[in-house]
Amino acid sequence: MISLSNVQFYIDEHHIIKGITFAIGEGETVAVIGQSGSGKSTILKLILGLYEPTSGDVVVDGINLGHLSERDLRQIRKRIGMVFQDGALFDSLTVGENVGYYLLEHSKLKLTDIDGEVVNMLEFVGLDPLIRDRLPDELSGGMQRRVAIARALMSTKPRIMLYDEPTTGLDPQATKRITDIMLRIREQRNVTQVIVTHQIADAFRVADRFIMVEDGRIVFDGSGKELLSASHESIISFLGPFNTAVAKHCELLEETGN
Numbered sequence: 712m713i714s715l716s717n718v719q720f721y722i723d724e725h726h727i728i729k730g731i732t733f734a735i736g737e738g739e740t741v742a743v744i745g746q747s748g749s750g751k752s753t754i755l756k757l758i759l760g761l762y763e764p765t766s767g768d769v770v771v772d773g774i775n776l777g778h779l780s781e782r783d784l785r786q787i788r789k790r791i792g793m794v795f796q797d798g799a800l801f802d803s804l805t806v807g808e809n810v811g812y813y814l815l816e817h818s819k820l821k822l823t824d825i826d827g828e829v830v831n832m833l834e835f836v837g838l839d840p841l842i843r844d845r846l847p848d849e850l851s852g853g854m855q856r857r858v859a860i861a862r863a864l865m866s867t868k869p870r871i872m873l874y875d876e877p878t879t880g881l882d883p884q885a886t887k888r889i890t891d892i893m894l895r896i897r898e899q900r901n902v903t904q905v906i907v908t909h910q911i912a913d914a915f916r917v918a919d920r921f922i923m924v925e926d927g928r929i930v931f932d933g934s935g936k937e938l939l940s941a942s943h944e945s946i947i948s949f950l951g952p953f954n955t956a957v958a959k960h961c962e963l964l965e966e967t968g969n
């Protein structure tokens with residue numbers, strides 16, 4: 712579904728991505744981890760075709776993004792749902808209008824049918840459909856992020872979901888609701904998911920594979936078990952107190968088969 716081959720990326724003279732190669736198969740859920748500034752968000756932008764690599768290839772759903780027109784890129788982006796860290800909802804639209812936005816704009820469905828779809832999607836992400844008349848400002852940060860996931864799922868029926876720090880700054884309960892949704896998407900929708908996160912426990916809960924980025928390069932690509940037994944110094948320092956015992960204690964090794 713997604714492959715990067717020998718991708719290098721410069722912004723002006725800054726060498727940001729220094730030769731990255733990986734392939735993510737259909738239905739995989741992959742966590743991209745790494746220190747702040749390592750290049751994680753840049754990788755998402757390369758997958759979205761928002762950045763064009765200086766060299767190397769980015770292929771999404773079988774299509775090489777190199778030299779595509781903005782129009783063709785937009786077609787491909789329709790297969791991708793993106794959840795930004797701040798939720799990025801339209802402030803002046805209600806929750807229901809946010810979630811139903813794409814259908815309101817691009818389909819000929821009747822309003823009552825769109826409303827039915829909105830209700831289903833809000834229920835899918837564990838929100839009370841009654842909140843659809845509220846404005847985003849009136850919701851907590853965790854609820855806003857769930858609305859953002861609902862909107863992304865609804866708008867494009869995506870084959871790929873990309874999340875940038877979806878659980879950062881949320882309390883444990885709100886975090887669990889988000890990771891539950893990712894697990895549900897994984898199980899029920901055969902969607903390929905890429906989750907950029909600093910939250911190692913969340914990554915363990917949802918991902919079947921981990922890619923660690925350091926200074927624009929991949930320093931690890933493998934399972935959770937392999938990550939926990941890696942001897943690379945920066946991996947050990949990134950994991951900090953998180954180890955096999957903690958993962959077992961939190962029952963994180965069983966759920967994803969890691």
Ligand SMILES: Nc1ncnc2c1ncn2[C@@H]1O[C@H](COP(=O)(O)OP(=O)(O)OP(=O)(O)O)[C@@H](O)[C@H]1O
Nearest residue numbers: 722725727745746747748749750751752753754909
């Ligand atoms: N427009 C830009 N111009 C110059 N440098 C940039 C630009 N955007 C990003 N960078 C640099 O590229 C590097 C990677 O940035 P990126 O946003 O991908 O990091 P990240 O891993 O997502 O970090 P964080 O965890 O803090 O979100 C950083 O060193 C950043 O300073």
Ligand SMILES: [Mg+2]
Nearest residue numbers: 751752753875
């Ligand atoms: Mg980032």
